Amino acid sequence: DSGVTQTPKHLITATGQRVTLRCSPRSGDLSVYWYQQSLDQGLQFLIQYYNGEERAKGNILERFSAQQFPDLHSELNLSSLELGDSALYFCASGETYNSPLHFGNGTRLTVT
Amino acid sequence: AQSVTQLDSQVPVFEEAPVELRCNYSSSVSVYLFWYVQYPNQGLQLLLKYLSGSTLVKGINGFEAEFNKSQTSFHLRKPSVHISDTAEYFCAVTLYNQGGKLIFGQGTELSVKP
Numbered sequence A: 001d002s003g004v005t006q007t008p009k010h011l012i013t014a015t016g017q018r019v020t021l022r023c024s025p026r027s028g029d030l031s032v033y034w035y036q037q038s039l040d041q042g043l044q045f046l047i048q049y050y051n052g053e054e055r056a057k058g059n060i061l062e063r064f065s066a067q068q069f070p071d072l073h074s075e076l077n078l079s080s081l082e083l084g085d086s087a088l089y090f091c092a093s094g095e096t097y098n099s100p101l102h103f104g105n106g107t108r109l110t111v112t
Numbered sequence B: 001a002q003s004v005t006q007l008d009s010q011v012p013v014f015e016e017a018p019v020e021l022r023c024n025y026s027s028s029v030s031v032y033l034f035w036y037v038q039y040p041n042q043g044l045q046l047l048l049k050y051l052s053g054s055t056l057v058k059g060i061n062g063f064e065a066e067f068n069k070s071q072t073s074f075h076l077r078k079p080s081v082h083i084s085d086t087a088e089y090f091c092a093v094t095l096y097n098q099g100g101k102l103i104f105g106q107g108t109e110l111s112v113k114p
Helices: none
Strands: A005-007 A010-013 A019-024 A031-038 A042-050 A053-057 A064-068 A074-078 A087-094 A107-111 B003-006 B010-014 B019-021 B023-026 B031-038 B044-050 B056-058 B064-068 B073-078 B087-095 B108-113
Touching: A005 A087, A010 A019, A019 A087, A019 A107, A031 A074, A042 A064, A042 A074, A074 A087, B003 B087, B010 B019, B019 B108, B023 B031, B023 B087, B031 B064, B031 B073, B044 B056, B044 B064, B044 B073, B073 B087
Parallel strands: A010 A107, B010 B108
Antiparallel strands: A005 A019, A019 A074, A031 A042, A031 A087, A042 A053, A064 A074, A087 A107, B003 B023, B019 B073, B023 B073, B031 B044, B031 B087, B056 B064, B064 B073, B087 B108
16 A cells, blocks of 8 residues: 555546546655556656645646645646546655655546 | 656566566666556556665565666566566656656566466
């Protein structure tokens, strides 16, 4: 058990809809990262937060947004969903800015 | 920009045989290197990491990796595999000043047969 909790485990929704994925980092970890894993793109970095502030952006679409709250949990919001957004979304956390990452078990999103 | 290439997408091997999963990276600056393992329907688990110091790094479950700066490689090895090692293995890099943002390779599926 990595200590990183992601909810929900599975999400099935229709095109055009909006969903929110939630992540609770390991106790004491200040950094939260979001990754997308798909068969064609592999593991892609989306965005990083450190102690509530956005620190780095990767290949995150404009339809996607995220935030980290004062209690350090994070949410990834995906809107105007398309079939191609179907993927496994991972959250990871690290103790400090450069610490090794610990991953949650992911949220599997299926867009129909 | 840095990149990671895992040279084999699938590696079949018999139980108790040795295995090497190959990883090459490209970067013009110093990097940190990692191997992660992903079991079916689970998240990624850190196997080992190279941050500095000795180029031979030992990790969990009997795995080890060697950092070779001249060849820009970080190959993962295990002298004797078990059925339970069947999983997807990912090599990843991050720049020392990139705040932990990982760039992953495409993964190598290790299949251990009895």
